[in-house]
Amino acid sequence: MDPFRRAQIILLCDLCKTAHLQSHCERCHINLCQTCVGKHLSDSSIRHKVVPYKYRKSLNYSTCPDHADELCKHYCEKCDIPVCSTCVSSSKHEGHDTSDILEKLCAKTESLQKDLDELESRIYPRYEEMASGVQTEKAELETNYGKLTTIADQHGKLLHREITAIVNQRKSDIQEMKIKHLSTLNKNTEEITQKMAELKQIMSDLKSILKSNDVSLTSTYKSRTSEFRILPPKVRVTVPSFSAQKINKDQLNEMFGSLPPLSINTEHGATMKSAEAVSSPPVKPLLDEPRVTAAINTGYSGLYSVSCLSEDQVWTCSHLNDTMKLLNLQSKLLTSIQTKSGNKPTDIAVTRDGDLVYTDSSNNTVNLIKNKKIQTMITLQEWIPLYVCCTAGNDLLVIMYSDDDKQSKVVRYSGSTEKQSIQFDDQGRPLYKSGYYSKYLSENKNLDICVADYNASAVVVVNQSGKLRFRYTGHPSNTKLSFTPVGITTDSQSHILTADINNNRIHILDQDGQFLRYIHCHLRSPWGLCVDIRDNLFVAELNTAKVKKIQYL
Structure with missing residues (x-):
């Protein structure tokens, strides 16, 4: 008898297990009888490739590296490798789930x-x-x-x-x-x-x-x-x-008339949707002409910090006043809270739960205001807290300087527990200038920690582990006075925005420190910055004591 006919008698259809096979699907690697071919092809979600059995492609089994005379016709699920029959029965794969290599x-x-x-x-x-x-x-x-x-x-x-x-x-x-x-x-x-x-x-x-x-x-x-x-x-x-x-x-x-510098904005590639994944949020391009959409009169004589509670409510504070104010876009005072010690707050931040955190440099404390009640979360010894921000993971980042005025560092807290301290680079050199100078900070979407170091005239960015990524020392175009960063914030597009008070403008950088463009908007002494959930920028003007809401995306 023809060897092929003998093979047909021996080999049966993989679907019905009773009829002699006639065909082979190279896509699914199964053998089919004439009756089951139609049933198999009815699954239109897969591009099947059915050929006569004798024209099927032969499989090239790999040789077992441990047993040279055997082929790997099995698959060890735990080790995630092809194995031979001897390997399956050996102690090396004892208790491991194995499957037929053809199924895999x-x-x-x-x-x-x-x-x-x-x-x-x-x-x-x-x-x-x-x-x-x-x-x-x-x-x-x-x-x-x-x-x-x-x-x-x-x-x-x-x-x-x-x-x-x-x-x-x-x-x-x-x-x-x-x-x-x-x-x-x-x-x-x-x-x-x-x-x-x-x-x-x-x-x-x-x-x-x-x-x-x-x-x-x-x-x-x-x-x-x-x-x-x-x-x-x-x-x-x-x-x-x-x-x-x-x-x-x-x-x-x-x-x-002037030409702005060539804006080369490398947008992060959008993720195409697949059946298994959801695409990234759409990229929001920068506006050619940012615009002021609201201006809030705070009533302070000097305004330093602003933090968004919502799209139309912001917390504000001044180094010259011991009261923190919650205001709406119409400059209406909604709430005012005096510091626990009667000292002037150094900085404020809103937590993910909508509570307010403030630092008190006079008594070395970090305080939480919840339901209008103030509780001291952190009391420092030999260190003085300056500026603070809340992270996506609901931690606090606090930048502080030592009592002897010689050291500065960023410390991460979970509640009142210190989790991380960031102070030196890989060569053991200080990352931040020492002493009491403006050092606002913000966490970016990629979890980088961005610090605007006023005295160093630089934005210092480290990754989540505290390793230095880059320093930004300003853009040379049209600069009349030296770069003096104060407030800093980040948005949903991973942009870094920092206030340049000497030059009355905001610098916009990408997450790798590349300059994108300026925001001018007739700003006067811009200091504190924050963005809301819709990426509106709020700018605290030091001398006018106004908060300006700016649309720039």
């Missing part, structure tokens, strides 16, 4: 096929679409930048025209002054010439009288000498000088 291969193949289907039908086309989009953007570069160049040329021509008009006006003014000067001198000359003519006539008459010896003429002569002793007025006209202003290139550059 079927499951693995199905997973591989799913990956291939998704890559071919969904993911790769998206990459092609993105690549096409980049090519389109590149093709439009010449046109877009050409428009900018044309605008600059046109603006330059307008300025040239205005300057030419100003020059012509000045030249006309000079010519008019010259004519007036000449006319004045001519008039003066005429007066002097007239007097000189009279003098000549008088001198001639005197000579005639003296020569004639005529008694009558001599006796009737009236002297006018005293009259001419008074000289005619001398008109002095000073030629005006041209007061040319020194050309200030910076002012001229600013007057001409």
Whole structure:
């Protein structure tokens, strides 16, 4: 009998277990009889590949590394490796669950096929679409930048025209002054010439009288000498000088118009939805022109800290007042709480539960306000607490400095228990400047700890373990005064926002410290910062004591 026919008699369908097999599904690695092929193909969720049994692909079993003469036809579920029959019965895999390698291969193949289907039908086309989009953007570069160049040329021509008009006006003014000067001198000359003519006539008459010896003429002569002793007025006209202003290139550059620095914002790739996972929240792009949507008058004489309770309610505090205020967007006072000690609070933060935490540097405490009752959570020895923030894990991060004014560190607390201390980098050097200086801090979405170190003129960012990731010391463009970071906060897009009080603006960085852009919004002495759950930015202005709500995403 034909060996193949003998094989058919021996091998049965994997589904019905009774009929002789006729076909093989290479996708699912099962043998099928003619009747069961239709049933198998009815599952349309899988792209089956059914072929005649004799044309099936043969399996390449791996050789057992421990038993060279045996093939691995089993799979150890615990060790997650193919094994041979001898391995299965050995003590090495005693008690381990094993399965047939074909069953494992079927499951693995199905997973591989799913990956291939998704890559071919969904993911790769998206990459092609993105690549096409980049090519389109590149093709439009010449046109877009050409428009900018044309605008600059046109603006330059307008300025040239205005300057030419100003020059012509000045030249006309000079010519008019010259004519007036000449006319004045001519008039003066005429007066002097007239007097000189009279003098000549008088001198001639005197000579005639003296020569004639005529008694009558001599006796009737009236002297006018005293009259001419008074000289005619001398008109002095000073030629005006041209007061040319020194050309200030910076002012001229600013007057001409400016280009913001090229904003290269690498957006984190969106996660495509799959059957097993949910995609990431959508990326919110930065607005070209951030705008102030509300301004809150706090009534303080100097405002330092702001912390969001909700989209329309913020806690505020001042180093010059012992009362913390809860206000709404209409500047209405909702609640005010005086510190437990009567000292002025150093900083405030709102917990995930909506309670208020404040630091008291005068008595070295961190305090919690719950239901308007104040309880001291942490009392420090030899360290003085400064600024505080609440983390996503409901811990507290407190930055503090030592009694001797020589050290600074960030400490993580769970309740009143210290969990972590961050003070030095890998080389044992201090991460933060020592002493009592503004050092606001915030936790980012990636759990980085971001500190705005005023005295160091830097934003210092460490990861969750306290390892230094980077320092940001400001962006060089259009900087008139040195970078002076005070307040700092982060948003849902992992942006880092810090207030630059000397330059009256907010710096926006990505989570890796790359500068993205500024927020200006006519800010005056911006100090404390926070964002609400919708990524609205609240800015505490030191001198005006106002809180400005800004939309920037």
